[in-house]
Amino acid sequence: MQTITELSKKPWFLGSLVLVFVVVVLWSIPIEKRKYGLSQSNLVTDYTGLLPERVERVVKAENRTKLQKIVIETNEKGGQQISVAGLQHSQGGHTYYKDGVVLDMRSFNDVLEINEQDKTIRVEGGATWEDVQNAITPYGLALKVTQSQSIFSIGGSLSVNAHGRDIHFGPMAGTVKEMTLLTPTGEIKKVTRESSEEWMQYVFGGYGLFGVILDVTLELTENDVYTIHTEELKTVEYESYFKNLLDHNNTAMHYARVSVAPSSFLDEMYVINYNYTGKQDHKTPLKGEQGIRLSKLALDLGRQGGFLEELFWETQKLYIDSIDGNTITRNNAMRSESTFMEFTKPGRVEVLQEFFIPVHSYEEYINDLKQLLSSNDKNEDFKVHNITVRYAAKDNHTSLNYAKEDMFGLVILIQHGLKEKEIANAKAIIQDWTSLTLDHGGTYYLPYYRYQTKEQFMKSYPEWEKFREEKLRRDG
Numbered sequence: 001m002q003t004i005t006e007l008s009k010k011p012w013f014l015g016s017l018v019l020v021f022v023v024v025v026l027w028s029i030p031i032e033k034r035k036y037g038l039s040q041s042n043l044v045t046d047y048t049g050l051l052p053e054r055v056e057r058v059v060k061a062e063n064r065t066k067l068q069k070i071v072i073e074t075n076e077k078g079g080q081q082i083s084v085a086g087l088q089h090s091q092g093g094h095t096y097y098k099d100g101v102v103l104d105m106r107s108f109n110d111v112l113e114i115n116e117q118d119k120t121i122r123v124e125g126g127a128t129w130e131d132v133q134n135a136i137t138p139y140g141l142a143l144k145v146t147q148s149q150s151i152f153s154i155g156g157s158l159s160v161n162a163h164g165r166d167i168h169f170g171p172m173a174g175t176v177k178e179m180t181l182l183t184p185t186g187e188i189k190k191v192t193r194e195s196s197e198e199w200m201q202y203v204f205g206g207y208g209l210f211g212v213i214l215d216v217t218l219e220l221t222e223n224d225v226y227t228i229h230t231e232e233l234k235t236v237e238y239e240s241y242f243k244n245l246l247d248h249n250n251t252a253m254h255y256a257r258v259s260v261a262p263s264s265f266l267d268e269m270y271v272i273n274y275n276y277t278g279k280q281d282h283k284t285p286l287k288g289e290q291g292i293r294l295s296k297l298a299l300d301l302g303r304q305g306g307f308l309e310e311l312f313w314e315t316q317k318l319y320i321d322s323i324d325g326n327t328i329t330r331n332n333a334m335r336s337e338s339t340f341m342e343f344t345k346p347g348r349v350e351v352l353q354e355f356f357i358p359v360h361s362y363e364e365y366i367n368d369l370k371q372l373l374s375s376n377d378k379n380e381d382f383k384v385h386n387i388t389v390r391y392a393a394k395d396n397h398t399s400l401n402y403a404k405e406d407m408f409g410l411v412i413l414i415q416h417g418l419k420e421k422e423i424a425n426a427k428a429i430i431q432d433w434t435s436l437t438l439d440h441g442g443t444y445y446l447p448y449y450r451y452q453t454k455e456q457f458m459k460s461y462p463e464w465e466k467f468r469e470e471k472l473r474r475d476g
């Protein structure tokens, strides 16, 4: 029999030990599932936990008559606000008012009808994209527009007029044929695109202020099979690269990531395209979350900044390179992982922000951004972990419109501390960032925590006055 000393000289033995060590390390990475929003008694908070508030009551949405009764009775009583909550992933307290009534839409989630011929689905407002994908995949159908993840509710997504990675369909509001709305005065109305009362224009991107979306009929498309194409680029090449992509019409979906590693800060990017193969799919199952611990380990390394952020960027590039040439169905491309991003370090918070910038201003904007942000945030409180770029085509459907022309949306993952002065510092940087964006003809997205000033809001959304007038008029 060989002794341990003899065994330790064998390469296979050492290799096995390393493998066991890596597996143990990976398995010991905790997978966090935070409690937030309606999961917490009457003291609710938003996804960031920054805005705890006591509400009077939370009502589970069971049926239309009950919802209608609550709206009418609360209006009659007066003095109390009603809010609507989907999956509560918005950051900033959009789904509750102090001492108000919260309508919890999560149980109002039935798929009502799938029309294979017309390629449409009618579904209740509390259903998630996951519910919709489960229902339509067997028919070989897929969504036209959804966020990068499938964890959100339909009502919550339309109320922010979400956008995704498809470069041809524009924002989500354009994919709704019909809607049933419970208006602020308690009427239940069928609303179509042609309807002269223009409810859709205010309800979509209206953050629950114009009534409850009870159900919608969404346009669908085929569950195409795509080839993934990945490429590394310099930031200065991106504008013309993207215009070329649009002109050639071979790509269905696209997104990009910009380096936040110190040595290539805002200079390097990689792109991921989903190219048509001409094939469609009826049988590939929906994928579950994969590689959560590994992705979390990599992100946690990047969170340390400095050299480890360099390592994270290089690892991402290697991974992206490794998926070049793979095939994937449209439905699976529309359900990216999210659990690995959970972050629960005491005293710190991670928030999202999104800035929209006209496509033709991208290069100039990034150059100016380099002057504003620190390329190495290792020792700073305010840290930028990730910048993803998506295309948001001009929106002709909504009043509170973030894309008045063709835009790139830069989604930013930020971490900062929770002490008063740390929050104030984050606020100051994000306000400067917003001013820079406005100077370049851009806007910012409203589902996230509000660091911006009122003036910045009014400049980003010049239709706010008309929006407010309509809100007051339709409240009755």
Ligand SMILES: Cc1cc2nc3c(=O)[nH]c(=O)nc-3n(C[C@H](O)[C@H](O)[C@H](O)COP(=O)(O)OP(=O)(O)OC[C@H]3O[C@@H](n4cnc5c(N)ncnc54)[C@H](O)[C@@H]3O)c2cc1C
Binding pocket: 083, 084, 085, 086, 087, 088, 089, 090, 091, 094, 095, 105, 125, 126, 146, 147, 148, 149, 152, 153, 154, 155, 156, 157, 159, 160, 161, 162, 163, 164, 206, 207, 208, 209, 211, 212, 213, 214, 338, 352, 447
């Ligand atoms: C990790 C992460 C990734 C994201 N990725 C993207 C992305 O790729 N693209 C993008 O555009 N956005 C993205 N977002 C933002 C996201 O789309 C919004 O926060 C969306 O509102 C979340 O849906 P929800 O069901 O959680 O809505 P909630 O947060 O519950 O509600 C959002 C708003 O909708 C209202 N509302 C909810 N349900 C209804 C209803 N039935 N009728 C009327 N009003 C209602 C609420 O009152 C509130 O104002 C992302 C957010 C996170 C946290």
